[in-house]
């Protein structure tokens with residue numbers, strides 16, 4: 001796909017990267033982009049796998065899909081190898097099987113194909129977004145946000161859900177019946193990954209930064225918080241599920257362990273019953289032994305052979321052999337195995353423990369006559385049994401009777417001379433007659449116990465803990481390399497006839513798959529879906545807000561401009577009006593001077609009206625000019641003596657004060673940061689009003705100032721007519737008067753001017769008043785100069 005580095009938008013990326021991109025040659029930038037995407041993909045993939053539900057890799061969210069999309073959006077299509085490499089590495093990590101060349105090739109092939117799927121998916125998402133939404137994009141329009149998330153997320157995720165699951169199916173990893181479900185979980189994971197992660201990446205890196213940056217707190221924080229919460233709940237729920245599954249499994253294995261223990265106990269009891277049989281008769285004949293043990297075989301299928309092994313001192317060997325031949329075993333002799341494993345006549349030794357009676361005969365022919373004392377493993381068990389008086393098992397042995405891997409154990413029960421309390425080792429050694437010995441076939445014995453259980457759920461292994469490597473394995477498939485380390489294996493021990501067996505139950509993958517609960521997956525998927533919806537909603541909201549803010553900014557700017565223009569106009573107009581007005585004024589005065597009394601009475605009156613009108617208009621224009629001048633200048637405020645400003649104002653009011661016989665007093669006033677002439681105007685207007693709006697009595701006016709933390713609070717108090725409460729806001733607006741011109745002259749600009757002056761200085765103006773008794777106007781000025789005035 002043709003693409004150049006220039007039409008991509010990496011500028012707002014990490015500041016360091018930005019510099020690098022400027023200084024590096026373009027091929028190096030390209031490699032850098034690839035490496036960045038691959039690394040981010042790999043890391044987020046590893047993190048994503050932590051949220052998978054074992055067994056298998058059904059993840060409810062696959063964040064790398066969001067990385068891939070954002071990566072190609074920022075760096076352009078040509079950075080695609082980064083996506084492929086990231087995906088390849090993650091998937092090789094999941095399924096690498098180094099057993100054979102074939103399995104290696106298979107792992108590599110799976111990882112490559114999924115990588116291709118991931119790459120195509122991201123490219124499709126970028127193409128759709130560029131084509132139908134446009135990128136870079138502020139995403140501040142509902143339509144854009146929804147299109148962006150839908151095209152980049154759910155829609156483009158069809159690609160790898162199909163390619164990825166198809167790959168696993170083609171390689172025989174996913175069986176056909178599981179296709180639909182696997183597709184669905186794959187698709188959900190990818191889509192949620194994009195919906196969750198892409199907005200976050202955009203917030204931190206996309207342009208225009210002004211819009212995206214604002215979303216850090218309004219969108220990113222809630223999204224990350226909800227995401228963390230969803231993951232936390234998932235971890236808790238899935239931990240609970242794991243424990244539940246494990247505890248169910250453990251309970252089952254406990255039941256099995258008890259059944260095994262009981263069954264093996266029964267096998268030991270067989271030997272004890274033989275012991276009782278011997279104890280009750282002085283001499284047991286071969287045919288009696290045969291009859292007695294027959295009933296055992298049906299009940300206990302694990303019995304390979306039950307035998308009577310007398311203790312034969314070397315002197316009695318010939319007699320025993322002769323007696324057995326008389327019983328019908330023509331070739332009977334004591335035997336042992338030679339170094340090559342062949343049965344040969346037993347070499348002379350002090351004492352023999354031959355298999356003398358053995359049932360059933362068929363299948364055990366070769367064992368008859370075999371001297372157990374000739375074999376170290378067996379002899380060890382025999383000696384221990386003899387010394388302890390207890391049934392004693394051997395480690396695992398290859399049974400003599402069978403060929404091939406027939407693991408069995410022998411359990412030996414010693415029999416002592418009658419009527420003898422054999423309670424010391426010496427006494428036992430002395431009075432030993434022989435042993436009742438059972439040869440038990442492990443597989444048949446254990447299988448008989450397990451036969452009612454569903455054995456496809458677990459694999460049982462039994463090992464003898466104290467035995468050497470040879471005799472350790474008693475039951476179950478041999479341990480595979482690396483297996484058995486899983487935490488799910490339940491281990492217990494059983495004490496069997498003086499030996500300790502280690503039992504390990506490993507649940508099969510099928511069992512775990514059947515037990516797998518989708519509750520945690522659902523919790524996470526629902527949480528993330530909510531998160532995605534919330535993200536969309538927040539993007540829409542912030543998009544709208546930023547659009548409105550933009551609008552407000554433009555409008556305010558327009559408003560400020562038109563305000564300034566208006567002021568300019570008022571200033572110019574008033575200024576230019578003064579000249580013709582002065583002309584009208586002077587000619588009217590001329591007219592009055594020359595023709596007063598020479599025209600008729602009406603003409604004199606009209607001239608009087610004209611003069612009055614001209615004077616009022618001049619006053620109005622002067623006031624308006626003063627008002628519109630307040631914003632002009634903008635020079636820095638300097639420390640000004642309020643006393644001096646007050647004195648200047650009083651000088652201007654000298655005539656009014658004299659005419660009204662007003663008393664004006666003032667406290668000492670502080671220096672303030674103010675424009676001196678404006679401060680003077682302020683005093684002049686307030687004191688002028690205080691005198692103008694007088695009551696019957698002569699006006700008394702008092703001016704004072706007090707420090708209130710960072711402000712100076714000034715007050716101008718009078719004893720005039722006062723102001724009704726409902727007018728206390730209104731009178732500060734321009735042209736607002738409460739009286740006719742006939743009652744009190746004025747233009748209604750004075751207080752508006754005062755308010756403007758005070759506000760220009762960063763202060764406020766207000767009043768308190770009691771109608772009929774007087775008013776006090778307050779205004780405050782800051783103690784320190786305000787910036788930007």
Ligand code: ADP
Pocket residue numbers: 689690691693718720721722723731736737738739745746747748749750751752775
């Ligand atoms: P003007 O003095 O030209 O009427 P101002 O803006 O100065 O206009 O005042 C607005 C109105 O506020 C006045 O018309 C008057 O009704 C009222 N006012 C102002 N100062 C006082 C005062 N000290 N006592 C009573 N009323 C006042």
